[in-house]
Amino acid sequence: QKEVEQDPGPLSVPEGAIVSLNCTYSNSAFQYFMWYRQYSRKGPELLMYTYSSGNKEDGRFTAQVDKSSKYISLFIRDSQPSDSATYLCAMSYSGGTSYGKLTFGQGTILTVHP
């Protein structure tokens, strides 16, 4: 079983829809949670960063972390065709030999059609 599970999709939505992307994880030591966006053949770009549980909003993006359920979400409001990309969740924890390591989900392919 992978430490981080993410539904690969693909997910196709009409422009303007609310998109919900999710990841579950098994390692309770994870404390830092991130969402990256990756366009085809490009490097991942950090969208959201959250420490521990709670919500964080940035423009059309909202990240939620529920550590008790080991579940994180990214919501995209008013989705645009330019949001079409692969979305990767990532997690990390402090200390020990894993310092600096991000553990990624498989990524969800999102297409927003006009």
Added chain:
Amino acid sequence: DSGVTQTPKHLITATGQRVTLRCSPRSGDLSVYWYQQSLDQGLQFLIQYYNGEERAKGNILERFSAQQFPDLHSELNLSSLELGDSALYFCASSVGGLPSGNTIYFGEGSWLTVV
């Protein structure tokens, strides 16, 4: 443009060969990370260097090695290449190491094809 520069962008080589991938981090960033992305394994952490010293190690094969030089650029050496090593190799950098909250910036990647 993230400011992280990777060369070469594309590389085709034969099995058994050795290649070197190069990374220049963003100006001022002390940490360099190497990740491998393949279709079946996703994005996997290989190794991290901080100011010239190895800081963390992931599932990096013994055939692979890396180093960070005094000018902070880094090289990833892949030897005795196998077909399964074909992947996109990313370098990333940050000011410090995790989990200080520093943003990690990824380069555009080096696409390696082993034939």
